[in-house]
Amino acid sequence: MVHGTKADAEALRDEIAELLSTMGLRLSQEKTLITHIEQGLDFLGWRIQRHRKPGTNRYYVYTYPAKKALRAIMVKAKTLCQQVGTNQPLDALLARINPAVRGWCAYFRPGVSFATFSYLRNYLWHMVWRWVQRKHPKTGRRKIFRRYCGRRSWWTGETRELFNPITVGTTRYRYRGMAIPTPWDATG
Template identity: 60%
Template sequence: MLGSGTRQHAEDMRSRVAGVLAPMGLRLSAEKTKITHIDEGLDFLGWHIQRHRKRGTDRQYVYTYPSRKALRAVMGKVKEICRKSVNLPLPALLHRLNPVLRGWCAYFRPGVSSATFQHLGHCAWQRVIGWAQRKHHKANWKTIRRPYCRGG
């Protein structure tokens, strides 16, 4: 019966789980407990879990991606760090950014995250460029790039 149930089976299972949890003093939250089809996907602990057809085949697999909410959260942290640290030198800014990015990427590494990591890297780089332009607001990009981007 696993994997081929109907919506009614899922609702019955939810009531059974609630019955098991009640003697322990626990209860299911109605707002957080969601019944959805795996093809629609769901968000859980920062992951988006969804079934897709594997490219080049007719087989379907369940994939885990970083959720959009988790991506927005880390991009907000990067933005906040770059906004608050305008007076710091570049190594100090990177010293603050690296643990945030490294920790987030380490958490989401087991999933299908390559495209998300590329997007996050691009956004973080744009934030650092914006930080440099705010720090040297009267200089043009060529003048800013020389001390920060050696060789390119």
């Protein structure tokens, strides 16, 4: 990140490329992106972008899961639902889906992820619903809900429950400014 103009950023990129070349490394032109923070960028599955905070005139940099990362976990959940046969119990499906979703949510926990987790929760519920409908094609909705949900509205097997992404609390890094210790001498 550069506090300056686009020309400053390009000059810094050229300096870094020269420095890396002395070490036998090179800077990939395809992967190096110079963009304004308000247009945002995707980095390691995160979307980093500056927005105006609702209800104020202040701008903040937000990090939230990128759409590509969300699509990846949705495709993985769908693939797992297709791999587990309907001749197996619901617990077999939940044993495959839960670890993948739990790990994904743990990775994206320290960001603005609640809306994404809510969307993923809805998607997972419907994926399991379609799987249960394939398992019991001639059974009515009420009987299916009574058998797999009980009095709740969440999928539960004999020993497992579908992981609910909303239960993962999001955390934010608080700004500490100069309180962060540094190994470099600030006077020199």
